[in-house]
Amino acid sequence: MSGPLRLLPGEGGDLPVLPRPRKNRARPSWAADPTDELAERLVEQISTAVHPYEVAALLESDGLTAEQIERRYGRPDLFTLAEDLHHRVPRHYPEPPPAPDPWRPDSLRCALRGLVFALPGLAYVLGAGLWQGAADLTGLVAAALLAWAFNQGLSHRAYLRLAAEGPAGAARALRLGAPAGALAAAGAGLLLSGFSTAGAFAVSQSLYLGAASVLLVLGRERALLLTLLPVAAGAGATTLWQLPTALVLTLLLGTVVLAAGVAGHTLHTAARAGGSGGDAPAQALHRSLPYGLFGLAAAVLAALAGAEDPRAVIVLTLSMGFAEWLLYRFRSLAVAALRASTTPRGFALRAGRALGLCLGAYLALLAAGAVLARTAPVPLLALGAVFWTALLLQAFSVAWPSAAVTLAAAAAESGALLAELPPGPVQSICPALAAAALTAGACRLLGRPAAHR
Numbered sequence: 001m002s003g004p005l006r007l008l009p010g011e012g013g014d015l016p017v018l019p020r021p022r023k024n025r026a027r028p029s030w031a032a033d034p035t036d037e038l039a040e041r042l043v044e045q046i047s048t049a050v051h052p053y054e055v056a057a058l059l060e061s062d063g064l065t066a067e068q069i070e071r072r073y074g075r076p077d078l079f080t081l082a083e084d085l086h087h088r089v090p091r092h093y094p095e096p097p098p099a100p101d102p103w104r105p106d107s108l109r110c111a112l113r114g115l116v117f118a119l120p121g122l123a124y125v126l127g128a129g130l131w132q133g134a135a136d137l138t139g140l141v142a143a144a145l146l147a148w149a150f151n152q153g154l155s156h157r158a159y160l161r162l163a164a165e166g167p168a169g170a171a172r173a174l175r176l177g178a179p180a181g182a183l184a185a186a187g188a189g190l191l192l193s194g195f196s197t198a199g200a201f202a203v204s205q206s207l208y209l210g211a212a213s214v215l216l217v218l219g220r221e222r223a224l225l226l227t228l229l230p231v232a233a234g235a236g237a238t239t240l241w242q243l244p245t246a247l248v249l250t251l252l253l254g255t256v257v258l259a260a261g262v263a264g265h266t267l268h269t270a271a272r273a274g275g276s277g278g279d280a281p282a283q284a285l286h287r288s289l290p291y292g293l294f295g296l297a298a299a300v301l302a303a304l305a306g307a308e309d310p311r312a313v314i315v316l317t318l319s320m321g322f323a324e325w326l327l328y329r330f331r332s333l334a335v336a337a338l339r340a341s342t343t344p345r346g347f348a349l350r351a352g353r354a355l356g357l358c359l360g361a362y363l364a365l366l367a368a369g370a371v372l373a374r375t376a377p378v379p380l381l382a383l384g385a386v387f388w389t390a391l392l393l394q395a396f397s398v399a400w401p402s403a404a405v406t407l408a409a410a411a412a413e414s415g416a417l418l419a420e421l422p423p424g425p426v427q428s429i430c431p432a433l434a435a436a437a438l439t440a441g442a443c444r445l446l447g448r449p450a451a452h453r
Helices: 034-041 043-047 052-061 066-071 078-088 107-126 133-165 167-193 197-217 221-227 229-237 245-273 284-308 310-318 320-340 344-373 377-395 399-418 423-446
Strands: none
Touching: 034 043, 034 078, 043 052, 052 078, 066 078, 107 197, 107 221, 107 229, 107 245, 107 310, 107 320, 133 167, 133 197, 133 284, 167 197, 167 245, 197 221, 197 245, 221 229, 221 245, 229 245, 284 310, 284 377, 284 399, 284 423, 310 320, 310 344, 310 377, 320 344, 320 377, 344 377, 344 423, 377 399, 377 423, 399 423
């Protein structure tokens, strides 16, 4: 062989100059990129980063050195590699873990409260023979109206103290307010009924309502339920025997004495529990006024409905435990709607759906009760809708609108009664209009996210 072999392409027979391998030479495109491997290994942490600096901190905490970044990944510094990884991995922000529901209904507590709302009605069954004539009945009704109004406002004031100062603050408000309200209501009953068995019943009724308010505010539903056992036993016995008047008075007064004794002990215990020691807000008394006015209006509406058909009031009273459970349920659904909504319109739709669901469930229960009790369903459903929507607005501190609408309905029914209009249509139309106004107001106010803060 006389000539050079053409081993590599090139011009003439000269051998090409081969380049020396350079340090930190870039990896060919067909080779596996170790940056992809790094991104795959750290994909969960990188996907949640909102800025490349977070990725840089992650790489630094992973022990990556500047020499490794240059030799293995071909990047001049840590921040360049972090920015590359941040662009390669798509953003993915996982949903936060579900938070506990602060408004989850306590079914047992609501059932207990429903019982202590309903069982006092047995006292009227037990003591039905203690009053005679219109004067006695007028004294009982007047005492009940005044006690309902006063205790509703007192309970709100005590709850404000409870939130601000703890049990001791609530005990201070109740220790003065409950006896004052009981004495005022008892005085009204005695003034109208005189010193008779009916007057004694009005006094007992006033004292019991004051004691019950104390126990309910301080969370002693079980103790209150136990104090009602004498009345419940006596009412059950009247279905079999005609009880003597002395025994009836003993059972009624026994319940009152038990309730007052337990309430006094509870106040003493709560006062010793201590609290923040600060005074209640100066505007607390003014803020409690609409709650008292609503209590007065609700008592008037219930009394008028009971005068027309007592079975409607029985059904309404028995439903109060479920009504309270639904109030908690609506607040729970509203919190879920806040977490699931991304626009104000979306939240308004979800809140309206929750309102319709809860109100519809309550009205369905009342309708079933009306069928079982064989009472007119329309007045009962209208009155139940007024009470539930008003209580819902009050739960969100929207007190004056609910009080004003309920007072207007009570005044209209009372005026119609004085004008001797047919009570049936009036007790359907007035509460229905009030319920429509309150429901519309609830949809408008509670459809705003700020109302649920």
